[in-house]
Amino acid sequence: MAHSEQSMKVSYTVLPDDFMRAGEASGALKKLLKELGFPSDTVRRCAIATYEGEMNMVIHAQGGVVEAIITPDTIELELRDTGPGISDIELAMTEGYSTASDAVRDIGFGAGMGLPNIQKYSDRMSLTSEVGVGTTLRMTIRSG
């Protein structure tokens, strides 16, 4: 963890196919933001957006990395994976659209709400993806 007076960088690894530990990265980040004294609405929006991104990496990719750069007024998040990539980002962003398996749907995921939730709860998001290479999701959450 790099640390200076004005910004802090943290990084978490998300393991592939590990539904047992899914949510640990978001949980750890949420705990840190709370400890740093961010308002509960900021912590909540960050928790939702990170959890959805983390679950996407567990469900669709071989896990990945969550990086957060935290400053007093913004949280910049970057979620990177080396999964299959998204061929049609516009379609993936459509609420209700999902390519999750039946097994994943059976445990309450795959509603096609992940990316729309991320868009809703972050102040800015960008998604870049290359099929066969991976996906990078960047989001900004402003505080206060």
Next chain:
Amino acid sequence: MAFTTHDLAALPEFNALVRGEKAPLEGVFCCDLLSLVISRAQDNCVWITVMGHVNTVAVATLRDLPAIVVAEDMPVDTEMVEAARREGIWIYTTALPVFKAALAIHEAISHAL
């Protein structure tokens, strides 16, 4: 006196499988889709689901929900129990279906007001 997690444990139809800290319960949210729960559940509500697996605890933790009710006597995974103990989230089980469980808790909350 507001209705709390302790009062829910005292209702005859509900069994407190994992106990957390005493917390107020002001409403009920029923859903099995995790994305909906994490984004739409209200503060201080008890969440009723039929899913007894560990991912529900992750969602409850991230959304600061104090309590989960697993309805319809659905099985609860060991991993869910362990995670709830770790995070201090209450788990209740009940044989009631989701609607009846929600109604019973709603009535108890209204009564306590």
